[in-house]
Amino acid sequence: MRRLGELLEAVETETAQGGRAVSYEPLGVVWLALGERSRSEGATAGQIEAVERLQAVTRMEPRLVAGRVVRLDGRDWRIRLVDPDQPGPGRATLSLERTTR
Incomplete structure (x- = not known):
């Protein structure tokens, strides 16, 4: 089954109190x-x-x-690994992971 996902880049900034804030900048869809x-x-x-892993x-690209x-x-x-040309030329296998508490 094919699914449409949004590709994001994590952007860290410093807060006025000296802490760190993370926001996500959209890069497109895949x-x-x-x-x-x-x-x-x-x-x-x-x-x-709990750690979930997904291929x-x-x-x-x-x-x-x-x-x-x-x-x-x-x-x-989170993309943990990009394996290019797998399972064939022009394709990539992504190893994805997410953590829940």
């Missing part, structure tokens, strides 16, 4: 063929943290770089 999804859980400092195939975010159905997935 069509993704979603693959397998996996989930693992662990406890950190008394909190349960997706799309057309290769220069905007697809590790660290950017793909928003699918209102959920933000």
Whole structure:
């Protein structure tokens, strides 16, 4: 199944109080063929943290770089790895990940 996702770049700025604020700048949209999804859980400092991983195939393009975010159905997935020319020329397999607490 193909899904349309919004590609975003995280932009950090310093607040007036000296803290950091993160906003997301839209870079466009990408069509993704979603693959397998996996989930693992662990406890950190008394909190349960779940990490979801998702594989997706799309057309290769220069905007697809590790660290950017793909928003699918209102959920933000960080691009962890871009594997170019997989599964074929002109395509890329993305390893996406999101953490929930």
